[in-house]
Amino acid sequence: MVEANDELSAVFQALADPTRRAMLSRLRVGPATVGELAEPFTMSRPAISQHLKVLERAGLIERTATAQWRTCTLRTEPLDEASAWVERHRGEWNDRFDLLAEHLRTMKENSE
Amino acid sequence: MVEANDELSAVFQALADPTRRAMLSRLRVGPATVGELAEPFTMSRPAISQHLKVLERAGLIERTATAQWRTCTLRTEPLDEASAWVERHRGEWNDRFDLLAEHLRTMKENSE
DNA sequence: TCCTTAATTAATGAATTGCTTAACCGTAGG
DNA sequence: CCTACGGTTAAGCAATTCATTAATTAAGGA
Numbered sequence: 001m002v003e004a005n006d007e008l009s010a011v012f013q014a015l016a017d018p019t020r021r022a023m024l025s026r027l028r029v030g031p032a033t034v035g036e037l038a039e040p041f042t043m044s045r046p047a048i049s050q051h052l053k054v055l056e057r058a059g060l061i062e063r064t065a066t067a068q069w070r071t072c073t074l075r076t077e078p079l080d081e082a083s084a085w086v087e088r089h090r091g092e093w094n095d096r097f098d099l100l101a102e103h104l105r106t107m108k109e110n111s112e
Numbered sequence: 113m114v115e116a117n118d119e120l121s122a123v124f125q126a127l128a129d130p131t132r133r134a135m136l137s138r139l140r141v142g143p144a145t146v147g148e149l150a151e152p153f154t155m156s157r158p159a160i161s162q163h164l165k166v167l168e169r170a171g172l173i174e175r176t177a178t179a180q181w182r183t184c185t186l187r188t189e190p191l192d193e194a195s196a197w198v199e200r201h202r203g204e205w206n207d208r209f210d211l212l213a214e215h216l217r218t219m220k221e222n223s224e
Numbered sequence: 225t226c227c228t229t230a231a232t233t234a235a236t237g238a239a240t241t242g243c244t245t246a247a248c249c250g251t252a253g254g
Numbered sequence: 255c256c257t258a259c260g261g262t263t264a265a266g267c268a269a270t271t272c273a274t275t276a277a278t279t280a281a282g283g284a
Contacts, residue, residue: 067251181230230280233278
């Protein structure tokens with residue numbers, strides 16, 4: 001792999017781990033410090049830090065530092081694109097012309 | 113990582129690659145042989161085969177062999193669960209009680 | 225039978241992932 | 255000042271991912 005990872009891939013990649021998904025679920029309730037996010041898990045703090053870094057790079061969380069606490073906040077915008085992709089591929093869509101046109105468009109975007 | 117990968121992780125993992133997503137997009141038009149799926153890409157056939165294996169393990173395609181051709185068909189069922197997860201985390205949901213209850217339920221499922 | 229076509233398997237390799245422990249950094253409090 | 259607390263950085267390791275080339279299987283046609 002040479003290519004700079006596109007945003008959509010980064011989001012799906014971030015979601016492809018149960019720990020990270022659980023963290024995002026927790027953040028739906030409201031912002032949390034790293035310690036609070038780590039609490040349900042048995043893994044080490046550095047492991048938690050690394051998961052958070054993945055989420056941050058995917059744009060799914062924001063971190064703000066006050067004193068020695070890092071507060072994490074959920075960002076849902078990147079999920080819009082992910083949702084759009086999934087919904088597009090899920091429907092009982094049968095217009096072959098539209099589908100082919102869309103596929104060719106996707107191919108073109110992909111080769112930019 | 114020790115745990116046997118759950119289905120949802122496998123689906124998101126499969127979607128976290130532009131080549132695989134393009135293959136699924138192509139399959140929306142209709143079933144295709146491996147050769148047809150490989151056509152837009154410059155990578156080797158074995159690489160294509162491995163991508164298809166990932167998609168198959170995630171339940172996103174089905175392969176049927178007739179003569180020396182393997183025909184791939186899109187299976188959208190696994191996308192339902194993925195869609196549900198994303199939509200759940202995307203909404204402008206503000207009932208903290210429900211969110212907390214749901215989060216705790218998710219945690220419990222996660223530890224089974 | 226021999227050759228071509230379609231695709232997979234096997235073996236290899238570089239890069240990435242997910243975890244660990246140990247060391248470090250910045251803030252607050254005695 | 256120095257110690258504790260909250261977190262990150264660094265280094266190392268096993269396993270997985272994504273690609274390659276070479277060899278293999280399996281069916282169809284001359």
